[in-house]
Amino acid sequence: EPALIFDLGGKFDKSFNEAAHNGAQRWANETGGTYREIELQSEAQREQALRRFAEAGANPVITMGFAMADPLSAVAPDYPDTKFVAVDVTWLDAPNVRQIGFAEHEGSYLVGMLAAMASKTGTVGFIGGMDIPLIRHFGCGYAQGAKAVNPDIKIVANMTGTTPAAWNDPVKGSELTKAQISQGADVIYAAAGGTGVGVLQTAADEGILSIGVDSNQNHLHPGKVLTSMLKRVDVAVYDAMKAGENLETGVFTLGLAEDGVGYALDEHNAPLITDEMKAAVDEARQKIIDGELEVVSYYENDSCPALQF
């Protein structure tokens, strides 16, 4: 029986935990299988949940978020027969852990290009939840994509706050959106969990475009959401559960090539994406896959060539 450990944001974070939840649900619905799950409430529970599930015989144990790396490195060696899956972790030295990283900067690069192409004002916005490296990583890819289309583009980047409330403050998200609109932004990319709900809402209300994150959020405001940066955590979780105990371990980085990240195109945003836009983005996508184009990751040296944080 697999087990799934959500990060502190909880499984309904409108973000990547929720994507994991969706993947697990899909697996359960398709196979009729059951799985255990826990929404962490505190840091101390990370290790606790790992051990408890491992001891109870859950296999594989799937964890969400980079913060699980540290406890995993302590726990995984104690349960060599258990397979662990660590989403957003790629740097552990543990034989029984399947480490899955996403090249969010690549996906963000593509939506950044779309944003720049859709923008009439030459200004695009980025709203992050909290100023942490992961969010800078998103913003950095986005900025590079936007600059690739229009080197003179202005990118307004804001963070919502410094307390956990920053991920659940749609009102502040709205105000930031309005602030960015007044600074000229007409496409805004939100990577801010529940706060993003406010960003997308206000963008729709004010008649500008927004970009969703993690899962496909195009349907939230049809015709108003330019696209969504997809991070296929759901697929990763689904695959892991499907593979079960026979899971392949090692480090997997899911980028454009693996369809681990991408941009969403469906009936809700089809009218917004012109053929040229699609062509340009798909070309860039291919180039990145082929290695002709390199999108710099923020993690490489803690800085971004296209945007200062």
Place this chain on the structure above:
Amino acid sequence: MDKMPKWADVVLIPLISLILAAILSALVILGIGEDPVAAVKLMVSGALGSTYGWGYTLYYATNFVFTGLAVAVAFHARLFNIGGEGQAMLGGLGVAMVCLYVPWPHWSIALLAAMAAAMVFGAAWAAIPAYLQAKRGSHIVITTIMFNFIAAAFLNYMLVNVMRPEGSMDPATERFPEAVHLPTLHELLAPIGISFSKAAPANVSFLVAILACFVVWALIWRTRLGYEIRAYGHSETGALYAGISPVRITIVTMLISGALAGLMAINNVMGEAERLVLNSTEGAGFIGIAVALMGRSHPFGVFLAALLFGFLYQGGAELALWTSIPRELIVVIQALVILFTGALDNMVRMPLEKLFLSLRKGSA
């Protein structure tokens, strides 16, 4: 000349209140379609049924003892310190600096240094609100709320821009060296032949917390300073008459309170995480308010209330692990426990008092 025997006040009323809270919680659990009996069993066995469960329960309780004592000490001087959260965050910063930047030969010396740093940092963070309250009359409730936000921003800056190891995704410091690893209860109890769960994070800080309870108790009820703090808390004009300086008491009390809140960091930062992560306090500063209020600001009461909350946290974790009960249910159960044991206790006390009075009259 009490209306009720003391045991009834101390044991019976909390017990009945807890039962009422449990009944209501059971109704909520039923409401979302789960089995309350199984849930209670799971919570009790998960939190108290094994040394593993105890290890977690005591770990959480340790956090709450520190923040609860912090609030309680300030309460004795009628200062409402809502800033435990921020003070504990800063305490964590102090601990991290001590553990990371100084090579320590042995954990025991490191612990002493870390305690000192945690207390100094926590006290420093309480100092400005204290000074402003004492000298400028700026309401300490506002300033401490504001300082919580400022602390969060400061810590965020430190962890993202200053202390984060290069290239790490995690807004956290690197792991502390092995030398400052605090012995867990497992390691402490093994030599005397007691086998305690290896996995649980409860560590030597728990003993420090117990010690802190005694120290605070002695401070408040056995020292001149404690006497002055209580006197000032009860009557400001009285303090003036007795030559107790309001400015001094306000500042000293808040420094002690901040130091206690900061001290929490030896448990969660040094003892458990062994690194400083963002939001490491996780609201323990606010739980401390409930703990202090429920413990009637007495260290012993604080200890019991902290245990209760430790139980709820760990029991809740077990619920979350083995059932599909959403974690918000645990928040609701906590709310009901606080409500019944803390705010609605007179609902139980009033009829009980009548009962005892009539019993006494009947026998007299």
Place this chain on the structure above:
Amino acid sequence: MTVPAIELKGISKSFGPVQANKNISISVAPGTIHGIIGENGAGKSTLMSILYGFYKADAGEIWINGEKTEIPDSQAAIAAGIGMVFQHFKLVENFTVLENIVLGAEDGGLLAPSLAKARKELEDLEEEYELFVDPDKRIDEIGVGMQQRVEILKALYRKAEILILDEPTGVLTPAEADQLFRILHRLKEEGKTIILITHKLREIMEATDTVSVMRRGEMTATVKTSETSPEQLAELMVGRKVLLRVDKAPAKPGKPILEIENLRVTDEAGVERVKGIDLTVRAGEIVGIAGVAGNGQSELLEVLGGMRPATGSIRLNGESLPLSGPGADGQARRARHIAHVPEDRQREGLIMEFHAWENVAFGYHRDPAYQRGIFMDNAALRADTERKIEKFDVRPADAWLAAKNFSGGNQQKIVVAREIERNPDLLLVGQPTRGVDIGAIEFIHKQIVALRDQGKAILLVSVELEEIFSLSDRIAVMFDGHIMGERLPHETDERELGLLMAGVAGEAA
């Protein structure tokens, strides 16, 4: 025989285990003034609060004007024509006089018309009873005497026919008290019924028609005032003979202990309250400061006690005493052997939530005798307390009782015991017997005199002229921050002091 205005039948009331009223019956004829006396804690206030609907009796009946009346709350009492002036005034401090008077008796939802109407009616009432107050002053800006008038006006504004006054003169100056009794007589002449609780037998003798005595929750006697004497009442009250006058030998003043020169005090609001006074107190004498409350006596006492800064010079035993800064707080004063019985025992002299034994250390909690290492020696403190309780006959003799659970008189005994037993060089005493029953007054006075006889200096501030006369060896009168003059008690009288207190300067002081 006329129908009694008030008839209480078999009233009982317990507060938890304390039975404050036991099966009390009493009847008051209309148009009379009925006195109630009794020791502290005898249950007088409780009984009256039941009549006013503030407390609910456990058993018993209330009959008003011959009709059985249920009084579950004050609303019902007001409707039945009862008004009450509580021992501790029930006024909203930051409201104006007018607002306090209309509170609860407004007509209509809007304030303006109510206030306008009240203002007019108030003028009439003031005329009629010579009860002048400034309707627009805030309560915390006016003195206690005024506050009491507001309370009486509140009752009259509600058309009270029965007026209960609980220790109304406890805080009044003699002049204010005289004025009050004139008003009471006028009310009585109008046919109103008045119940008066007081500890002052003189007032009972002068003002009442009948008097009831309470002891330990029971009504022990009701007599016609004209057929009794103060001595008999005192005995009925306390259960033993009481000395109503202080017995003391003539003073033998020695060297100056306290020398005050050109002392000036400015309060928090920037008003100068003491305007340059000179005063000397010698060893073995009691100097009494008479004056209407609010003329700077309190501030003088507070400066000496280290509670507020001042300018000028004070010498104690010939050495100067700092008047501001760190060396001028209560601790420093105590270190210089100044003891201080403050004017307000509940707000200053005691921590009401502390046990008796903790209060016995209050102010002296840093005394080495109470320390053991870094801790306080609570056992020593408790032993000390037991001793003081015994010596000062504090009742109940329970060191573990919280101060708030003692009656006023016994609270005062704890404070006096604490301060006198320090054997200070200088004892500051403010209003030592306010609200205290005669048994306790006798005792406290004796202790003060005994301290004097040991050659200590005592500075007494009291608004009770009677107390000033019976204790002081020398009397200084304060008015508006100045000392108007000094007199020897046997060379002056109440009339002359009254004039000085009113600011009318006598012949060269």
Place this chain on the structure above:
Amino acid sequence: MDFLTLIQIFDSTIRLATPLLLACLAGLYSERAGIFDIGLEGKMLMSAFFSAAVAAVTGSVWLGLLAGIASSLLLAGLHGLASITFRGNQLISGVAINFLAAGMTVLIAQDWFQQGGRTPSLFGGARFEPIDWPFAEALSGVPVVGPIYSELLSGHSVLVYIAFLAVPATWWVLYRTRFGLRLRAVGENPAAVDTAGVSVVGLRYAAVAICGVLCGIAGAYLATALQAGFVKDMTAGRGFIALAALIFAKWRPWHAMWACLLFGLLQAVALRFQNIDLGGVVIPVQAMDALPYILTVVILAGFVGKAIPPKAGGEPYVKER
């Protein structure tokens, strides 16, 4: 900074200040009557959920508002029961209410909508729409006055106007009516009210109920006017900021409005000027984020002085020990 930016900042200030102001006035009624309330946050949150939920189900924002107010009133009643009837500790009761709301909203939301503790998005009549004042469009071109009229004053939802009208209304009720006189009195000296023949309990329940209604409006404003649905914990600590504003204002209505506007302004400024470049030195976003709180402390210490709460506040009224 140009004039239009200024207008936009003020516009943002009004939006951010409105929920604070409603909650602050709510606290004012309660605390003026002597009942401390740190449960403003919880009541707002509860109302945010129920207003959004009912609006989503019925399609009527007005029904949503009513439901929000009702749910907030329920919690207010609980607070009253604990702190008035059973003379419990008002702080504990408030803490419990905050926890209760945080948990119950998500539990119920998940039970009803299965959308991860959220309500469905609200459309059309299920949301409060901005009200455009007459001629707002036409006047917007007029210099200075135009933007002020059409951007700043016009175009807010009806709840904003209710919030700001509640300020003079509160002032009027408090200082010009019998109810206000009694309310202020019961917070200062309940014994005076009691002996004057007025029910302390009744007054306090009335105050707590008004507090519930105002918190209800505040929550509904967040979920159905500013936003289009409920998200867990969406009050994000605004109840506590409102409490700070109340102390800042020393429990007075007009001052409360200025305090809330100040807090709103500081936030609006901080949000708008993140990452400003001061001649090469980039101010970290965290510093900007903390700025409103730092400035609050500075202003408090520098200009406000001592705040003395209603005298009987926080203490249950007990006649018999």
